[in-house]
Structures are given as C-alpha cells and as structure tokens.
Amino acid sequence: MKINLNVVLILFFALISGNILAQYDITAEEIIKRADEKMRGKTNTTSMEMQIIRPTWKRSVSMKSWGRGMDYSMTYITAPAKDKGQVFLKRKTEMWNWMPSIGRMIKIPASMMSQGWMGSDYTNDDILKESSIVHDYDHKIVGVEKVESFDTYKIEMIPKEEAAVIWGKIYKWISKDDEYIQVKSEYYDEDDELVKSDFAYDFKKMDGRLIPTRIEIIPADEEGKKTVLFIQDIKFDVDLPESFFSQQKMKKIR
C-alpha cells in the first residue's frame, strides 16, 4: 500500500514538477543555505567517531571539534591511543598541528591537507570545510523525491568557475520540512561519473535540532567499502569567539 502511494507521489511530482519548480516560495540556494546552517550553526562543538570499513579490516578515529563559521576550527583527537591528544587548528587558510608528545607546533602545508585519514572516504577538505556548499556552487531545484521517510527537494549543485572545488557536480536531497536535513548526497567528477554517495540515518533531537547521528559515505563501484560517521554529541551557537581558535588554546584543550 505504501509502495503504491510512493509511485503515485512520484508520478504526481513528475507531472507537475515543471510547473511547480517555478513556483517554490524558496530558492535552491536558500534551501542549501539553511541546510548548511542547520548542521553547522554559527558555532558548534561536536563529538564524533569515524569508522573506515573495508572488506577485510576496520579502523576508527574519534574526535572533539569546535567550529566557528567556515574560517575557524579546532579538532582534538580522543582515539586511537597513539594519536590521542593531538590537536589541529585551522584559521582561515592556515593550519597547525600541536603534538604534545614532542612539544611541537607544526605548520601544515596545503598539499598535506588533501589527504584522507587512513584511506577514509572523508577527506580533510570535508573535515576542514575548505569549500562552501553555499558560496562555491550554483544551485537549482531539479525535482521533488521521497528518500527514506522524507519528502525532499533534489538540488543540483554546479561549482562556480572560480571555485576551488574537486567535484564536477553534486546532487543533494534536502527534506522539505523545517529541519532542512541533508538526507542524501551524490558527488560526481568532472567526467560526470559518480564518485561517492552519502546517506543520513538514525535521527535524534540534539540541542533542539533533528540530527542524523549516523552518516554513511559509500564510494561508487567499490563493494564492501564505506566510511561511517557517528555523531555522539553536538551543540550549536555556543560562545566561541575568534580568539578561542588560538595556539595557546590548542595546548590546553581536551
């Protein structure tokens, strides 16, 4: 019965989408902006675990992070044991790594930032939010679809010419309710080949917002491989002034 209803809905949307798209009272850019703001807030503190799952092995890393907009972030590694206590600071385009075991502050060059952790499908660019899903793309609503239990806008994002973005195209499915949840995304390279997809699951209210506490990132055409993010705790709009993101704070934070 439910399936039938979905088919009807999809047909319905397919028929009327041409008309309706022009009549949305919200633009694609505004939807992406709200979705981005929702997961990020003006500032946020997050505890999470990332698992890299491969057919024959699994590794995980856990961290706490503090963020303020696109320009400032600090990350404290809580596991695995050998990396515990390391801190990363990002201020605009610069990044440092504090290694307490040897008491050294290392300035990280740009070429080192593009590396994923342990072959993770999540790159440093994802973690550091080098590019903005709002400012670096042109957005268009290309459909309305049901994904999992959500009614969503399907939004096509084409990178602006001057933007330093590694993708050729992104699709995002964003819930139509007031929560603006990024339910699903697909990332394509410049040859229009699907590179990876991500899916959001296990929604919980955290700090007043509905948050996916499990996000799976699945590389295309690679059986048995995925990277899973578990969001353990998230708080928004906490007091994190720019001065919080300092080398002095790096040495104290835990």
Next chain:
Amino acid sequence: MLNRIYITIIFFLFSTVIYAQDNWMLKGYVKGMTAMQTIDDGGMAIENTLHNRFDLNWYINENFTFTVGLRNRIIAGNNVALIPNYSDYVGRDVGYFNLSWVWADENSWIGVSQLDRLMIDYSVGNFQVTLGRQRINWGQTFVWNPNDLFNTYSYFDFDYEEKPGSDAVRLQYYIGESSKIELSTSINSDDKITSALLYRFNTHGYDIQFLGGVFTESDYVIGGGWSGSIAGGGFSGEMTYYHPIENISDENGTITATLHYDYTFSNSLNLQFETLYNGFGADDMEGGLGEVIFMDLSPKNLFPTKVALFGSGGYQISPLINLMLAGMYGPEGNFVYFGPTLAYSMSDTMELAVIGQYYSMDKVEDNEGNPLPNSGSALFVRLKWAF
C-alpha cells in the same frame, strides 16, 4: 637513588588517587623490538628491547596541570656484554637532576628507567609558566634543528619518539592567536645555564621566529627560523649564530643553518628534502661510525661534518601499509646513510614496523693509526601496542 624511588612511588600514588576523577589522562605504550646489527665485516649483534612508556597528565584545576613521563626499558643482547660501560651510556641523564636510573645491570641484560617529563604548568590569561623537566621545542625543520637550544635529538635514534626533556623554567606570553614571546632557562648536568628569549609571530602565511640569549654559559647566540609554504609544499628553515663569550672581541662566530622543503602529492607520496650547514663540523668523519651513532649531541654538534643533505620519500602502499625510504649524504668523508621503513597497522592499537639502517663512509683511523669502524647496517623489527 632513594629520591628516584620516592618519585616513582609518588607517580603511582598519583595514578591511583586521580583514577576516580575525569581530570586526568594516562596514555602510553609497550614496544618490543629486536635489532640485528653488524659493524664493518664483523659478526652480527642481536639486541632485544622491551620499551614501556607512561604519560600522565593531571589537570588539577583551571590553571594548574601536572605532567609526568616515565620511560622504562629492558635491554638484553650482545651489546650489553660486549660494549664496556654500556649501562652508563644507556642510563645517562643530561639534565641537572639525575632522573635516570639503571635498576638492573647484569651480564646479559640491563633495566633502565627515566623520568623524561616531570613538570607543573600554570596558566592564567595570556601567561603560561612551566617548571620542571620538559621538552622546549623551538625547531622548525625536521632532521636537524639549529634553533632547538634546549633538547637536541638524533635523527638515527628513531625509537625515542618523544625525544629527551631538559630541566627548565619556561615563561610564555601569548600576544595573539598565533604569536608569543617566550623566555626559557635551563640548567644541564654540568651545571651550565642556557637562557634565551624567543619571539614568534605569523604573517603572510609564514610562522617566523627570532631568538637570542646565552648557550651553556659559553656562547652568545642569536638566530631565527620560519615555516611557510611554496607551491603548496612546506618550506622552512633555521639559522643560529654562536659567538664565544670569552673572546667577545674576536670575529670568530660560528653559524649552523638548515633549509627544508616537503610536498605531498594527491596519491599520498610525500617527499622531503633538508640540508644542513654546520659551522662546528670537521672536514672529515674523523670519529668513524661510532661518532655518528654515539654522538654526544648538542645544538653545536648536530652532525660530525660541515655539510649534510637529507631526502626521503613516503608512500601509502595501502591504507594500512606505509613505506618510507630515507637517505643522507655528507660530502666530507663520503658519509652515506640509507634507511627504509615499512609500517603496518595491525589494528587500532597495534603496529608492526620493520626498519633498516645502512651506514658507510671513507676509512678513518684513530690517533694511534688503528682503523675505526666505518660501515654498518642494522635491521629492526618492532611491535608496538599503544594504550
């Protein structure tokens, strides 16, 4: 001896007292390593080391943090029997306080422990004071560090990841988010004081530092260093100038300097290059291989000769397997070093590594005309469990 036993007891008391609270962090590892070494064309020496480390941080309150690092090693093998005074070498402590002790010195094995961190840190506002045995790290480059006046380490001593500490008072004042002024003063095992002022700031994508002071009461030092980038790769350098205090009017100062560049490609290939100019170096490898391996390191003795070049390439064969090849060349005395490392991540807490070292140089003789060892190779197999 008694004092050190007290310190150890206090360490474990602290561990249990604060165990129930969440204002502490204990971490460390146990490593088992087998080394197979040959010198010249001699036979193979085998050494087994069991190496354990505890690092304990106690966050007493908002302002005070107490830190202890305890390093324990049991060394067994041919070197213990063959090298005279090996336990003295392994158990030496270059700090003012002797916090190292050899608790077992048998024919075939040695047990040695050292507190290489033991400090109390006080911070309030932009001000931070650290008192005790600590690592004051002013280095910007990666193989040799002319700016690192307080605790020099040897590139070849790869198994001592944390590097030594020094007995010091460190005052730091943070001017901004990425700038500070620092005054550090240490005293070594010869009762000699090193004291220097450092100013570090960030501009146009570069971290830049200047320093000046007195080194072991023998030299005035002035220097500087930077870390920045060129074409996305890391570009850094250091230089320190030494002027003897006794002959202040002479124009006989000495310079040590390094230059470093590294680049990481998108396929994970990481290349590093570093070059050293060491004004204190000799014109040849006069001490032979022993001088390289057992070198009495100081910022004035970073390498036996004047010039050295370093290059390395690291590559992830798979996400779990990392291969690195490192090489060094010293034109004076034709010093050649080659060191491959293969590291395999067995689990989130276990790592297996195989490390090779090969050294060679021109033939050298001691004062009496006896040839000194001038080549050697070693293979290390190491299993590490971190907690």
